[in-house]
Amino acid sequence: MNMGFNMRYLELKRQIREVRMLAIQGIAEAGSGHPGASFSAAEIMGTLYFRKMNHDPKRPDWPDRDYFINSKAHSAPGFYSALAVAGYFPPDEIRTLRKLGSRLQGHPVRYSDHQKNHSVPGIEYSGGSEGIGLSVGIGIALASRLDNKRSRVYVLIGDGESNEGQIWEASMAAAKFKLDNIVAILDRNRIQQDGFTEDIMPLDPTKDKWAAFNWQVFEVDGHRVEQLMDALTKAEEIRDKPVMIIANTVKGSGIRHMANNPQWHGKAPSKKQLPVLIEELESECLIAPSIIAGAKENYEEKIKKVEREGIELIHLDVMDGKFVPNSTFLADTIKKLRRSTSLPFDAHLMIEKPLEHIDEYIDARCDIVTVHVEACNEGEFVQIKDKLLAAGISPGVAINPRTTFPEWLDPYIKDIDVVNVMSVNPGASGQKFMPEVLPKMIALNKNLREKGFRGYIEADGGIDAVTLQQVYDAGSRIFVAGSAVYGNSDIHSAIIELRHEAAVALERKLLDQATRLGVRKEWLNARKHILIPYATRLGIKGELHAIE
Amino acid sequence: MDMRGAYGDALLELGKSEPRIVCVGGDTTDSLKTKKFGDMYPERMFNVGIAEANLVSIAAGLAIAGKIAFASTYAAFIPGRCVDQIRNTICYPNLDVKLVVSHSGLTVGPDGASHQQIEDMSTTRAMPNMRVLAPADAVSVKHLIKTIAFTAGPFYVRLPRPASELVYPESAPADQFKIGRGNILVDGSDATIMACGLMIKKAMEAADLLKRDNGLSCRVVDMFSIKPIDVDLVSRCAKETGAIVTAEEHNIIGGLGSAVAEAASENYPAPIKRVGVPDRFGESARDEEIDSLLDKYGLTTKEIARAVLEARSRMQK
Numbered sequence: 001m002n003m004g005f006n007m008r009y010l011e012l013k014r015q016i017r018e019v020r021m022l023a024i025q026g027i028a029e030a031g032s033g034h035p036g037a038s039f040s041a042a043e044i045m046g047t048l049y050f051r052k053m054n055h056d057p058k059r060p061d062w063p064d065r066d067y068f069i070n071s072k073a074h075s076a077p078g079f080y081s082a083l084a085v086a087g088y089f090p091p092d093e094i095r096t097l098r099k100l101g102s103r104l105q106g107h108p109v110r111y112s113d114h115q116k117n118h119s120v121p122g123i124e125y126s127g128g129s130e131g132i133g134l135s136v137g138i139g140i141a142l143a144s145r146l147d148n149k150r151s152r153v154y155v156l157i158g159d160g161e162s163n164e165g166q167i168w169e170a171s172m173a174a175a176k177f178k179l180d181n182i183v184a185i186l187d188r189n190r191i192q193q194d195g196f197t198e199d200i201m202p203l204d205p206t207k208d209k210w211a212a213f214n215w216q217v218f219e220v221d222g223h224r225v226e227q228l229m230d231a232l233t234k235a236e237e238i239r240d241k242p243v244m245i246i247a248n249t250v251k252g253s254g255i256r257h258m259a260n261n262p263q264w265h266g267k268a269p270s271k272k273q274l275p276v277l278i279e280e281l282e283s284e285c286l287i288a289p290s291i292i293a294g295a296k297e298n299y300e301e302k303i304k305k306v307e308r309e310g311i312e313l314i315h316l317d318v319m320d321g322k323f324v325p326n327s328t329f330l331a332d333t334i335k336k337l338r339r340s341t342s343l344p345f346d347a348h349l350m351i352e353k354p355l356e357h358i359d360e361y362i363d364a365r366c367d368i369v370t371v372h373v374e375a376c377n378e379g380e381f382v383q384i385k386d387k388l389l390a391a392g393i394s395p396g397v398a399i400n401p402r403t404t405f406p407e408w409l410d411p412y413i414k415d416i417d418v419v420n421v422m423s424v425n426p427g428a429s430g431q432k433f434m435p436e437v438l439p440k441m442i443a444l445n446k447n448l449r450e451k452g453f454r455g456y457i458e459a460d461g462g463i464d465a466v467t468l469q470q471v472y473d474a475g476s477r478i479f480v481a482g483s484a485v486y487g488n489s490d491i492h493s494a495i496i497e498l499r500h501e502a503a504v505a506l507e508r509k510l511l512d513q514a515t516r517l518g519v520r521k522e523w524l525n526a527r528k529h530i531l532i533p534y535a536t537r538l539g540i541k542g543e544l545h546a547i548e
Numbered sequence: 549m550d551m552r553g554a555y556g557d558a559l560l561e562l563g564k565s566e567p568r569i570v571c572v573g574g575d576t577t578d579s580l581k582t583k584k585f586g587d588m589y590p591e592r593m594f595n596v597g598i599a600e601a602n603l604v605s606i607a608a609g610l611a612i613a614g615k616i617a618f619a620s621t622y623a624a625f626i627p628g629r630c631v632d633q634i635r636n637t638i639c640y641p642n643l644d645v646k647l648v649v650s651h652s653g654l655t656v657g658p659d660g661a662s663h664q665q666i667e668d669m670s671t672t673r674a675m676p677n678m679r680v681l682a683p684a685d686a687v688s689v690k691h692l693i694k695t696i697a698f699t700a701g702p703f704y705v706r707l708p709r710p711a712s713e714l715v716y717p718e719s720a721p722a723d724q725f726k727i728g729r730g731n732i733l734v735d736g737s738d739a740t741i742m743a744c745g746l747m748i749k750k751a752m753e754a755a756d757l758l759k760r761d762n763g764l765s766c767r768v769v770d771m772f773s774i775k776p777i778d779v780d781l782v783s784r785c786a787k788e789t790g791a792i793v794t795a796e797e798h799n800i801i802g803g804l805g806s807a808v809a810e811a812a813s814e815n816y817p818a819p820i821k822r823v824g825v826p827d828r829f830g831e832s833a834r835d836e837e838i839d840s841l842l843d844k845y846g847l848t849t850k851e852i853a854r855a856v857l858e859a860r861s862r863m864q865k
Contacts (some may be wrong), residue, residue: 063614087598110641124612129636135602138611139617145568146591147613166633170600170780177594 003342004365005229006392009476010224010417013284014454015085016046019280020254022081026097026104028274031097033106033256036251036265038078040189040222043114044247045075045082047228048154057087060111060121066151067140071133072158072160072187073107074266078118078548080104088122090301093390124515130509131164133157134184138174152236153182160192163201172240177216179224181388183235187222189251189260210244222247226342227366236424253254254281271517273526276510283509285477285502286456287495288313288346292328298338299333301410302486309495313346314462315480316366319431320351320526323375327472338365340446345480346370346418348398348460350426355380362391370420372459378408385415396420396458403435405444410451417521419448421473429482433462438474442498445475465501500533507534550711552650554579554686558693559618563696569697570610572596574603574621579837580650582620584636604638604647604710613644617741619645623652623665623706638702638733639675645702647672648693652682652706654825654841655799660832666825670802672704673775679727680707680774682744682796682804687716688772708746708797711848715748728776730751730846734851736765739856743795744771747847751795752854753861766856774804782811786818790822791859793821795852800824819853819862823847823851 007116019042036072045068050400056381070079077097084091085112089103096102103120105292107128110308125136137155141457144151188206190197197203205265216238220227235243252258253263255277258269269277289311291302303314316334321327333539339349344367351357354371361369369388376384385395397407409416419440424431458478459471468479481498488494507530514523524531524540528547535541563569570592570800577583577595586593594610596603600621607617619626626649627634638645649668656663668857673680681696681703683689689707696703715733716724724731730742734755755766766800767789768780783791791811794805805822812818825845833841842848 014854110643112641112643126641127638129632132601132605132633135605136609136612136634138602139606140613142606143608143613143615145609146570146615146813153728163739166599166601166605169596169599170605173599173606176596302828358865442638 003230004345004367005157005226005233005339006366006396007225007229007393008389008417009225009344009367010394010455013045015041015050017281017284018085018410020044021079021278022084022094023077023078023090023256024269024277024281025078025274026094029095029099031268032266033077033268034074034266035077035255035269036189036191037072037075037080037187039254039258040251041072041075041187042078042254043223043228044156044185044187045078047232049082049086051229053154053233057122060088062507064149064151067137067151069126069133069137069140069155069495070108070127070460071131071155072161073127074158075187076104076106076108082403083122086122089120130158130161131166133411134167134170134487137184138170138177138179141174141179142177144181146177151181151222152195153183154202155182157184159186159187159188159190159197159203162186162203171210171213171215173380178240179184179242180239181244183232185245185247187249188246189249191251192261193265200237206246210246211435214241215244216241217246217298219242219246219248221493222249226344230342235363252309253473254532256280272517272521273514273522275517276514276519276523277511280506280510283506284477285472285506286312287502288316288458288478288480288499290314290317290429290480290482291339291484291486291487292317299337303337303341303343304476306341306485306495307341309492311343311495312342313368313478314341316345316347318347318349318351319427322352323372324350326427331357334361334366344368348420351375355384358384358387362387362393366393368394368396368418370398370418372398373406373409374400374403380407382412385412387417394418396510398422398460399427401437405448413448413451413453418442418452418458419455419462420452420458421476422461423459423463428477429461430487433467433472441471441474443477457463465497467506468498471524472502504534504537507531510537511538511540549686550580551686551689551707552579552681554689555648555707558690559585559829560588562694562697562789564591565807566697569613569618570615571593571618571620572607572610573601574598574600574625576621580620582618587789589603598815601624604630604633604645608637608641608643609800611645614648615644617645617646620644620648622623622663623649624663624669627671627704628665630862633674634672634678639677640699642844642861644700646705647703648697648705649709650707651709653708654847655710655797655838656834657709657841657860658832661829662752664830666799666830667802668704668706669774669796669798669804670806673802677701677775679703681727681772682774683707683772684745684770685712685715687714687718687720688725691720691722692772694722695725701745705747710746712746713749719761725772728778729771730773730778730781731770731772732767734766734768736767737789738764738766739791739860740767740789741793741795741852741856742768742769742771742782742785742808744774744806745797747795747797748846750849751852753849758852760794762857764856770847771804771808774807777807777811778803779811779815782808783816786812788818791819791856793852793855793859795813795822795823795847797847798824799827801827817828819859821826821859822850822853
C-alpha cells in the first residue's frame with residue numbers, strides 16, 4: 001500500500017499547534033481544566049477535524065456528515081479548540097471556557113435549539129460521565145447503516161475511562177452488529193486522575209483485549225499525524241468489523257514540564273506564565289535527515305535507521321545534474337521509497353524547470369515539495385503551488401545563500417508552508433555552514449511573519465550540533481541534517497545530540513522570556529525537573545539548587 | 549388484558565407507518581413483547597443483551613442520528629442499572645428516547661425485592677427534561693405509546709408485570725390521554741383519590757367501599773402523568789373535595805404521592821395521605837399470593853379507604 005496522505009502536512013501541524021495554544025489559553029483563563037488530556041489528543045482530533053472527517057462547519061447538521069463523539073469529554077479545552085480552528089465558532093471565545101454563561105461548558109453539551117446557550121454547533125454528544133461515548137457512537141453507526149448513509153463515526157475514548165464496564169459492553173455490541181462504519185480511537189496516555197493507569201487499574205495487554213473482543217486493531221504513535229492518517233485510511237477498507245486504533249500518546253505532550261506528569265491531569269497553569277507556554281508550543285522543532293548524506297547505501301535502509309529514532313521528516317535532495325552539477329535521484333526513486341514508510345517526505349527539488357516535472361512529484365506522494373526561486377518565475381511558481389495545494393502537498397520555496405527573497409512571492413506568502421534558507425551552495429552533501437546566512441534568516445523570519453507567513457523556516461546545509469543552536473536562534477524550526485546524522489557511525493547518539501541542542505536553545509529562549517515577564521522564579525520552579533540536564537549550559541545550576 | 553402486550557402491539561403498528569421507529573432490547577424482548585416488532589422489522593431491532601447502560605446509550609445514539617428510539621427491559625434495570633446514562637446521555641441533551649419498562653412495583657412477585665423496582669418514578673422524575681407516565685390499563689398504553697412516539701424528548705413509561713382489567717372502554721379516544729393531564733374516572737365531592745397503574749382499580753373499589761360504609765362520595769382520578777403532574781387538577785380537587793389520598797405501587801417517597809403533595813401544598817394546601825410502599829424493600833410471593841403481598845405492604849382497597857377517612861379527619865371544619 002502506498003503511504004503519503006496528501007494532507008498538507010506542515011499546515012496540519014500548524015493547525016494542531018493552534019489547537020494546543022487555544023486550549024492552554026482557555027485553561028489558564030478559566031483557572032481550571034484538563035491540559036493533559038487536551039494535549040494528548042490534539043493530533044487525534046486535529047487529524048480528524050482538519051483532514052479525515054467529512055463535515056462542514058457551515059452545515060453542522062448536514063445529514064451525511066461523519067460524526068465525532070468525544071467520550072473522554074474532560075479533554076474539552078482541546079476539543080473546543082479543534083472545533084474553533086475548524087471554523088465552528090470564533091477562536092477568541094475560548095476565553096469564556098468554564099465561566100458562568102459561557103457556551104463552552106466544563107464538559108461539552110450536545111448542540112440543539114434546546115441547549116444553544118450552553119453549547120456550540122458541531123458538538124454531537126453530551127459527555128462528562130466516563131465510559132459512555134462508545135455506546136452512543138454505536139447507536140449512531142447503527143442508524144447510519146439503517147439509512148444506507150456513508151457517514152462514519154469516530155469515537156475518542158480514554159484509557160482511564162476504559163475502567164468502566166460499559167466500554168466493554170459497547171465493545172461486544174459493536175462486534176456483534178459487525179459495524180464497519182465506526183472507528184474507536186484510544187488515547188493511550190497511560191495516566192488517569194490518581195496516577196498511572198497500570199497502577200490504578202491495568203489495561204494492558206490492551207491490543208489483545210480489543211482483538212479478543214473481535215475488533216480490528218491498529219496501533220500507532222498518537223502524536224504522528226501520518227501514522228494516524230495511515231490507520232484511519234486502512235480502517236476504511238475493513239469490512240464487517242469495528243476498528244480500534246490504539247494511539248500511544250503522552251499526556252500533556254507539547255509542554256515539556258506537563259508531559260507524562262500526573263500532576264497536570266487537571267491543573268491550570270498560571271496566567272502570568274501563559275506567554276511562555278505559548279512560545280514553547282510555537283517552537284515545535286522538526287529534524288529532517290537528508291538521505292543523500294554519508295556512505296552510499298540503500299536509501300530504504302537509511303530511512304529505517306532514522307525512523308527507529310522517531311525522526312519527524314525525511315529530507316529528499318533531488319538533483320538533476322542541470323540546476324546543480326550533481327545528480328542524485330528523481331521522482332521515480334521517491335515513488336519506490338514511498339512504499340517503505342509513512343514518514344513525511346520533504347522533497348527539495350534542485351532541478352531545472354520544476355513546473356514541467358511537478359506532476360511527477362505529486363504522483364510520488366511527497367508531503368512537502370520545495371522549489372528553488374532561482375529555477376522559476378512568478379507565473380510558473382503560481383502554477384506549481386496551485387497544483388501542490390490542490391493535491392494536499394505543502395508548498396515550499398528554497399533560496400540559495402546569495403539569493404534575496406524575491407518580492408514577487410509576497411502575494412502568495414500565506415500559501416507557502418516552508419521557506420528553505422540554504423546555508424551552503426546547493427549541489428553536494430558535506431559542505432561547511434555559511435554563517436553569513438544567519439542575519440538573512442533573522443531578517444527574513446521577521447519580514448515574512450509581518451507579511452502573514454505562518455509556515456516554517458527550514459535551515460539546510462552544514463547543520464550540526466553547533467550550528468543548530470545558531471539557526472534556531474535565527475528562527476529556524478526545521479533542521480535538515482545530513483552528515484551530522486548519516487556521517488556519524490552512531491546515528492542514535494547523533495540524533496539525541498541534535499535534539500539536545502534544540503532543547504537547550506528552546507529552554508534558553510523560554511527562560512529569557514520568563515525573565516522578561518518577571519516570572520523567572522515561578523518558571524524555574526515549575527520546570528526544574530526538566531531543566532536539570534541543561535543547568536550548566538544555561539548557567540542556572542546555583543539557582544536550581546536554591547529551589548531544591 | 550396485559551399492558552406489555554398492548555405496548556408490543558402499539559410498537560408494531562407504529563413501526564408500520566413510521567420508519568424512524570427503532571427498538572433496543574436487553575435479553576427481555578420476549579417478556580416486553582417487543583419481539584413482535586423485532587420479528588417484523590429485524591433491521592430496526594437491536595438486542596444488546598444484559599447490558600442496560602449500553603442499551604440506553606445506544607438508544608441515545610440512534611436518537612442523535614434521527615431515530616425515535618424505544619428502549620425496553622425491566623424497571624429493575626432501567627432505570628435501576630443506568631441512572632447516570634439516562635441523565636447524561638438522554639435527558640441532558642433532551643433526546644428522542646422513550647424508555648418503556650415493565651415489571652415495576654411489587655407485583656413482580658416471585659423474583660423478590662431485587663426485582664421489585666419501587667424507586668423508579670422518584671429517580672426519573674428528578675431528572676430535568678424527563679416525563680414520567682404510569683398508565684392504568686392496556687387502552688391507556690395503546691394511546692400513550694403513540695403519543696410519546698411523536699412528542700419530542702425523553703419519556704419514562706412504567707408498566708406492571710401482571711395482566712389487569714381494563715379501566716377505560718376499548719373505544720376510549722386517543723385525546724382522552726394527554727400528557728400532563730389526569731382523568732377523572734369517578735366524580736365525587738367528599739375526597740379525591742389520585743392513583744396510577746394497577747392501583748386505579750383499588751382506588752375505585754375504595755370509593756365504592758366508602759360510599760357503602762360511610763356514605764362518602766369520593767372522586768377517583770387516573771394520574772397516569774406523574775410528570776408533568778396536572779397541577780390545575782390537583783388544586784381543583786383540593787379545593788372542591790377538601791382532601792386527597794394518593795395510591796401507587798411505588799415507594800411513598802418521590803413518586804405520585806410526592807408529586808401531588810408538592811403541587812397541592814404550593815397551590816391549594818389540603819390534607820393529604822399517601823398510600824404506597826412504606827419505604828421498605830419488598831419480598832418474594834408466588835403469583836397466586838400477590839394479593840397477600842400487596843396486603844402485607846399496605847397496597848389495598850381497605851388501606852386507601854382508611855387513608856381517606858384519616859385525611860378527611862384533618863380537614864378544617
